[in-house]
Amino acid sequence: MSTPRYFGLLRLAFDQAIDALLAEIGPRHPDLRPAHLLLFRYGGIDGSHTAELAAHAGMTKQSMHELVRHLERHGYLVRETDPQDTRARRVRLTPAGRKLERQLTQGIAAVLDDWERRLGTERFDQLWATLQELTGDTGPLPDRAALS
Template identity: 80%
Template sequence: MSTPRYFGLLRLAFDQALATVLAEVGPQHPELRPAHLQLFRFGGIDGSHTAELAAHAGMTKQSMHELVTHLERHGYLVREADPVDPRAKRVRLTTAGQQLERQINAAIADLLDSWEKRLGTERFDQLWNTLQELTGETALPDRARIRVPKNG
């Protein structure tokens, strides 16, 4: 008898969500890969240190450094000195990076809307309430607050 693949199912849902967001945003940003979206998983990244972003994304600082370097090379962000700690650098979104962040947020809101339509409001709310209870993450933003026009 095989062991149920609970973690695999959670990962599959996440991977499908990531693919859906990338499919919506990717045509305007062909240099993006799913890993780049990891930076935007936990809200605004502007002003963060690379080490903070790595911790939030659950990856090594070296791996996050590579993602940040790639996005910097493509004009989405810059690194600047931290005024409090001159040895550290803060990630700052460029105008293109701010636009990308808005587009990613809108794509996430679209995905959540489609899930709510598919599940119905009651089951959708139960899903998020359960996930919030399990993770302790209770401060989810209202989808209307993160949505912007598709060309925004």
Template identity: 30%
Template sequence: MREAGHAELRRSQVNLTRHLDTDGTRITELARRAAMTNAAMTELIDQCTACGLVERLADPRDRRARIVRFTPAGLAWLDAFGVAVAQAQQEMADEVGPEALRRMLRALGRYAGGDEGA
């Protein structure tokens, strides 16, 4: 990410970006998905807002609620992050073999309670 010009985000802040829908997500939903308090998630949102990656807007369905969404710079960061993840997976596949990587991703997906890598 640093080589792509995106060194501003720390690993802890990825906990926000990985749970954020591209069309925006309510703060309470982000906190629920990340298993964090609203206050802790709000701190991550503040940090990512200061970096210019996300913004807060009134929820069009409920003006009292706020949603968070990626800014154009945030969407560019998301694209670069996707490229970095694909590169890391390719490097791992080169090291351990594609079948071992698939098995590991399936196992990690089961462990995390999702279907990643399935």
């Protein structure tokens, strides 16, 4: 067995989750691609700077600017001058962007419900406890009932 396969399985689970999420919301948002979902992976983006979003997504600022511009062109967000720093701009969700954010949250809940159904509640809970332990991110997970 080759060592990279372990990391490949982690990535495969993530890719499958993104594919399921796009299958759920894609018909309503045909202009979205998996890369656009990276903006939303750490929660709300409203009021963030593009540099913050890039850091959270693990990508360059230039790449993030491209994603933001695409979402801006399609009416999901606008960029506004930051009142604290007139050289900086903050991302603001439009009503369409807020709707997309809600649909993404509901789609994530559907993916998680499917995983729990497939794994069973005990193994599902163990998965998240293990991932939190490995990553050191031990903050509380969102209430899944509130996601739907």
